[in-house]
Amino acid sequence: xxxxxxxxxxxxxxxxxxxxxxxxxxxxxxxxxxxxxxxxxxxxxxxxxxxxxxxxxxxxxxxxxxxxxxxxxxxxxx
Amino acid sequence: xxxxxxxxxxxxxxxxxxxxxxxxxxxxxxxxxxxxxxxxxxxxxxxxxxxxxxxxxxxxxxxxxxxxxxxxxxxxxxxxxxxxxxxxxxxxxxxxxxxxxxxxxxxxxxxxxxxxxxxxxxxxxxxxxxxxxxxxxxxxxxxxxxxxxxxxxxxxxxxxxxxxxxxxxxxxxxxxxxxxxxxxxxxxxxxxxxxxxxxxxxxxxxxxxxxxxxxxxxxxxxxxxxxxxxxxxxxxxxxxxxxxxxxxxxxxxxxxxxxxxxxxxxxxxxxxxxxxxxxxxxxxxxxxxxxxxxxxxxxxxxxxxxxxxxxxxxxxxxxxxxxxxxxxxxxxxxxxxxxxxxxxxxxxxxxxxxxxxxxxxxxxxxxxxxxxxxxxxxxxxxx
Amino acid sequence: xxxxxxxxxxxxxxxxxxxxxxxxxxxxxxxxxxxxxxxxxxxxxxxxxxxxxxxxxxxxxxxxxxxxxxxxxxxxxxxxxxxxxxxxxxxxxxxxxxxxxxxxxxxxxxxxxxxxxxxxxxxxxxxxxxxxxxxxxxxxxxxxxxxxxxxxxxxxxxxxxxxxxxxxxxxxxxxxxxxxxxxxxxxxxxxxxxxxxxxxxxxxxxxxxxxxxxxxxxxxxxxxxxxxxxxxxxxxxxxxxxxxxxxxxxxxxxxxxxxxxxxxxxxxxxxxxxxxxxxxxxxxxxxxxxxxxxxxxxxxxxxxxxxxxxxxxxxxxxxxxxxxxxxxxxxxxxxxxxxxxxxxxxxxxxxxxxxxxxxxxx
Numbered sequence: 001x002x003x004x005x006x007x008x009x010x011x012x013x014x015x016x017x018x019x020x021x022x023x024x025x026x027x028x029x030x031x032x033x034x035x036x037x038x039x040x041x042x043x044x045x046x047x048x049x050x051x052x053x054x055x056x057x058x059x060x061x062x063x064x065x066x067x068x069x070x071x072x073x074x075x076x077x078x
Numbered sequence: 079x080x081x082x083x084x085x086x087x088x089x090x091x092x093x094x095x096x097x098x099x100x101x102x103x104x105x106x107x108x109x110x111x112x113x114x115x116x117x118x119x120x121x122x123x124x125x126x127x128x129x130x131x132x133x134x135x136x137x138x139x140x141x142x143x144x145x146x147x148x149x150x151x152x153x154x155x156x157x158x159x160x161x162x163x164x165x166x167x168x169x170x171x172x173x174x175x176x177x178x179x180x181x182x183x184x185x186x187x188x189x190x191x192x193x194x195x196x197x198x199x200x201x202x203x204x205x206x207x208x209x210x211x212x213x214x215x216x217x218x219x220x221x222x223x224x225x226x227x228x229x230x231x232x233x234x235x236x237x238x239x240x241x242x243x244x245x246x247x248x249x250x251x252x253x254x255x256x257x258x259x260x261x262x263x264x265x266x267x268x269x270x271x272x273x274x275x276x277x278x279x280x281x282x283x284x285x286x287x288x289x290x291x292x293x294x295x296x297x298x299x300x301x302x303x304x305x306x307x308x309x310x311x312x313x314x315x316x317x318x319x320x321x322x323x324x325x326x327x328x329x330x331x332x333x334x335x336x337x338x339x340x341x342x343x344x345x346x347x348x349x350x351x352x353x354x355x356x357x358x359x360x361x362x363x364x365x366x367x368x369x370x371x372x373x374x375x376x377x378x379x380x381x382x383x384x385x386x387x388x389x390x391x392x393x394x395x396x397x398x399x400x401x402x403x404x405x406x407x408x409x410x411x412x413x414x415x416x417x418x419x420x421x422x423x424x425x426x427x428x429x430x431x432x433x434x435x436x437x438x439x440x441x442x443x444x445x446x447x448x449x450x451x452x453x454x455x456x457x458x459x460x461x
Numbered sequence: 462x463x464x465x466x467x468x469x470x471x472x473x474x475x476x477x478x479x480x481x482x483x484x485x486x487x488x489x490x491x492x493x494x495x496x497x498x499x500x501x502x503x504x505x506x507x508x509x510x511x512x513x514x515x516x517x518x519x520x521x522x523x524x525x526x527x528x529x530x531x532x533x534x535x536x537x538x539x540x541x542x543x544x545x546x547x548x549x550x551x552x553x554x555x556x557x558x559x560x561x562x563x564x565x566x567x568x569x570x571x572x573x574x575x576x577x578x579x580x581x582x583x584x585x586x587x588x589x590x591x592x593x594x595x596x597x598x599x600x601x602x603x604x605x606x607x608x609x610x611x612x613x614x615x616x617x618x619x620x621x622x623x624x625x626x627x628x629x630x631x632x633x634x635x636x637x638x639x640x641x642x643x644x645x646x647x648x649x650x651x652x653x654x655x656x657x658x659x660x661x662x663x664x665x666x667x668x669x670x671x672x673x674x675x676x677x678x679x680x681x682x683x684x685x686x687x688x689x690x691x692x693x694x695x696x697x698x699x700x701x702x703x704x705x706x707x708x709x710x711x712x713x714x715x716x717x718x719x720x721x722x723x724x725x726x727x728x729x730x731x732x733x734x735x736x737x738x739x740x741x742x743x744x745x746x747x748x749x750x751x752x753x754x755x756x757x758x759x760x761x762x763x764x765x766x767x768x769x770x771x772x773x774x775x776x777x778x779x780x781x782x783x784x785x786x787x788x789x790x791x792x793x794x795x796x797x798x799x800x801x802x803x804x805x806x807x808x809x810x811x812x813x814x815x816x817x818x819x820x821x822x823x
Contacts, residue, residue: 026204034206038285041189043394043427045199046117047110048177048311048448050422051394061422061449061671061748065200066110148727155727319724411495414502414605422671422750444752445725449671452712453745455752456738457731 013073015054028054028064028075039077040064079104080168082348083154085144085314088116089334090326091173092127093341094348098171099134101349106165108139108156116175117195118223118334121202127338139165144314145450149321155454162454169348170322172315173341176308176331179430181378182392182400183385185280185289186304194224194305201231208232213289213297215239215277215304217376219333224303225269236299237270239291241306242376244273250375277304278385292381307331307376309430316443323347332369339365383435392435393428395421400435409438422449463489465642465801466630467615468622468654470494471501472604472790473779474646475611480794481642482614484802489638490612491630493621497608500648500786503755505667505703505713506607507680508600508788509544512563513687516764516812521785522569523808524792525598531791534610538603538706544680545574545583546594547700547740553684554591561594571596585676587742601680601703604787611790622647625654627774642775642801648758651780655770659819660781662756664720666730667713671748674708683740686714694718698733700740710747712737714784718759725752759783760819767796767813777801778815 008024015037022031029042029052042052047066055076056062064075082098084091087109095107107114114131115122122128139156147154154165178193185191192200194216201207207228213236214225221238229235240247278290280302288298308331315324323344326337339362346354386392388401396417403412409425409432412418418432419425425432429440446455465481467474470492478488490496508528511521533539548554557573564571572595574582579593618638624631629639645654652658683700701714715733720726730752738744760766760781770776777800779793792808799806811817 023204027200030200030204030206033200034204038189041285042192042200043180043196044178044193045196045203046177048423049180049394049427050449053422059746060673065203068112146725146727151727408495410498414495414498415609420751422748424751442723445727445730446749446752449748449750451745452668452670452734452738452747452749455668455727455730455749456734456745457727459735 011069011071013069013071013075015075016077022069026069028056028067028069028073031069032064037077081106081166082169082171083108083165083167084171084173085154086116086173086175086326086328087111087114087138087140088173088175088326088337089119089127090175090337090341091116091171092131093338094171094173094325094345095136096127096130096134097342097345097351097354098348099136100130101346101351101354103349104137105134106137106139108142108144108154108165110141110143112140114138117199120199143448143450145447145454146445147314147318147321149318152321155450157450157454162451170318171341171344171348172322172324172328173326173337174311174314174328176310176327177426178305179307179309179434180304180427181306181382181385181431181434182390183277183279184387184390185282185286187391187394188280188282188286189284190282190286190300191280191302191304194221194303195308196305197301197303198224198227201227207301209234210300211236211298212301212303213237213239213277213299215275215302216306217241217378218305218307219372220305220308222269222271228303229269235269236297237272239275239277239294240271240273241276241379241382242273246375246377247273250371253371276382276385277302306378306382313443313447317445317447330369332365332372336362336365336369378434386435392431393418393421395423395428398428403432404436406436409441412438413441424448463487463616463638463640465489465644466491466638466640467644467646468492468625468630469646469648469650469780470496470608470612470617471499471646471648472497472608472611472787473648473782473793474644475608475615476790476794477644477646477779477797478615479611480798481801484798486642486801488615489618489640490615491618491620491622491632491638493619496612496617497605500755500757501604501608503665503667503753504604504784504787505701505711506602506604506787507544507703508602509680510564510569510596510598511687511785511788512560514764517785518567519808520765520789520792520813522567523795524789525600527791527795528600528602529598533602533607536603537607537610538601540601540704540706541597542599542601542679542704543595543597544599544682545579546596547579547586547681547683548591548593549683550591556684557592557594564596569596569598583677583679583681585741585743586681587740590740595679599680601705602787603706622654625776627776643777644797645770645776645778646780648780648786649756651758651766651778655776655778657815658766658778658781659761660758660766661718662721663759663783664715664717665713665755665757665784666715666725666733666752667711667755668730668734668749668752669705670710670712671750672708673710673747676710676747677702677704677741679704681740696729698729698736700736702737702741712744712749716757721756723754725754757783757786762819764813765789765793766815767793768810768815769800771816775801
């Protein structure tokens with residue numbers, strides 16, 4: 001299995017006020033699905049369909065599948 | 079020094095950038111993702127092309143979106159997370175790849191219903207599928223690759239529902255080069271593969287819980303990964319009015335071999351290496367034949383046009399249903415009178431679906447290629 | 462056999478069809494494209510009273526009144542948001558007061574807003590603007606579906622008209638639509654059917670954003686719009702932004718005389734967006750999702766042709782509305798209907814006559 005030989009760490013960020021844990025290199029879309037959050041669910045996974053868009057740190061219409069998780073990120077799905 | 083600009087760092091773009099740079103050209107490689115690899119090699123770092131890319135000097139612009147371009151000024155407008163830059167080219171190679179074709183069916187908008195390439199991309203960006211029951215469906219060799227990846231990541235792959243018939247596929251398998259046939263076999267081992275089979279509907283409350291498979295009844299699942307082939311991303315090429323050389327999936331869907339060959343040929347050509355380009359011609363012919371046979375084997379069957387019900391959404395961005403749309407006579411009517419395609423995806427999803435369902439030809443593309451900050455489109459300060 | 466044939470299913474032709482139907486005439490409308498799909502679709506859907514000449518004021522004021530009294534279906538997306546004519550400095554504020562006096566003397570309500578009131582009305586406008594004139598009767602609608610609504614009582618024929626005469630219209634496929642009254646409402650294509658019309662295409666760019674509800678609340682237009690739009694032949698841009706019912710922001714405007722390619726020109730688009738950003742400093746942070754262009758049919762004196770073709774009995778022209786086609790469609794239609802039925806025109810029709818002497822508007 002090919003995998004990234006890279007330093008990784010766990011960190012926390014928030015979706016609609018709820019704290020989620022994610023690993024370095026995880027997209028926000030993947031992290032949300034892993035946490036069982038189904039709003040703004042992705043479809044194409046590659047930034048084209050615009051179904052997964054969320055507000056990140058106050059900026060609207062951000063594609064969660066193309067955005068890497070960051071420590072302390074504030075995500076709103078509405 | 080004359081600069082070669084390559085848009086897209088999937089296999090085709092990587093091959094083009096490597097061959098141009100190895101041939102002595104100054105190369106800039108632009109891609110929407112933070113790392114090269116495109117879709118099929120997303121998240122990978124090992125392999126001949128990755129090594130060669132590491133070794134040559136290529137100016138990389140990752141996490142960068144080409145939002146528009148001016149073919150007269152030979153300039154691309156490239157949006158980065160924090161600023162927008164202009165990249166000018168002397169030679170331009172477009173390796174913008176392809177996206178999945180989604181065909182609407184009842185329940186396709188439930189969370190957990192993803193593309194096949196979609197789930198592949200998400201798994202490679204950290205989606206945890208261990209123990210999850212995943213049904214893979216749609217059409218194309220991609221489904222097997224996705225099923226294999228899912229299984230390697232611990233998913234319970236319930237099966238692959240391929241809409242093409244067994245007869246169609248057998249013909250295809252016999253026409254493949256021997257090498258590819260074995261590859262296909264290796265991927266397949268242990269995975270249930272149902273032909274002439276497709277998802278009729280998906281059901282669930284807040285997310286998908288089960289699907290109804292044609293001829294096979296109900297299957298309980300956690301994820302459905304469904305994609306009906308690939309659609310070339312030609313939007314940037316259209317906005318640039320034909321400037322640049324198209325390579326890879328955006329130049330006709332044909333798999334990774336064709337992408338690599340076309341990328342190499344374009345890279346060699348940009349470096350003035352006519353011999354290098356010519357040497358690859360026989361392989362290109364073979365790759366294109368393979369692409370044609372792919373097309374034929376996985377042609378979409380007419381039953382897929384009848385899955386959507388009146389209330390099934392076709393344009394998800396603007397919530398336009400099949401019932402709304404089937405009254406219209408053209409894409410333009412659907413757009414102006416029904417709002418279909420007027421949302422942020424600008425028809426990337428509903429366009430190919432509408433073309434298959436209603437026979438509509440899509441209309442001309444306008445910039446930006448994808449939603450871009452107004453600030454990126456301001457251009458030079460006007461006097 | 463039909464009573465009237467109209468060439469052009471844009472909003473002007475459609476409004477004419479509606480007005481003639483009101484008079485009891487049967488109407489056929491012919492167009493090679495889809496109804497409301499040409500110049501009509503490319504515009505901003507702004508209904509606005511314009512005062513840069515008496516004739517233009519008369520037509521737009523009458524037309525806006527007609528729009529407001531019309532029973533439009535929800536899909537027409539009629540939004541009575543009013544227009545704010547924005548003044549950047551004291552000189553423009555003087556123009557605001559002049560405008561207010563003009564409108565008031567003609568019984569059109571308007572209100573002068575000072576700098577603070579403007580900032581309250583539109584928080585996203587930049588600080589330091591002098592004020593604005595609020596014209597509450599102005600509105601916005603969605604043109605393609607409004608056009609379709611206006612055509613509901615007419616018969617639509619898809620085809621290309623090649624000849625227009627008193628007794629009917631000939632189509633390229635050899636067929637003929639016979640009628641007692643014919644109307645050339647073909648906009649930019651009108652000169653091909655009626656000799657002597659001085660109508661030139663004037664290209665405009667537009668951009669629409671993602672959804673940002675409340676970013677702007679009214680149609681916002683800079684006072685300089687009239688100067689740029691109606692008085693100049695050179696390429697120009699002017700701040701003209703409006704909210705759509707979806708919450709998207711529509712950003713315009715630009716003008717280029719004689720340019721006919723439908724392609725987006727990055728230089729013009731950029732210039733237009735820079736102008737918008739100078740009034741709305743946060744506009745650059747919004748996502749633009751699509752741009753497009755349209756061709757306005759433009760006459761030398763910025764007034765449309767509305768009237769009988771000289772030398773004919775019942776061939777009319779209703780074309781050349783520049784950027785006021787949407788606004789003036791209703792008034793134009795009533796004028797055509799009155800002429801066609803021999804009734805007294807509801808407002809004087811001489812300023813729009815085909816035989817008028819054209820003085821280039823400076």
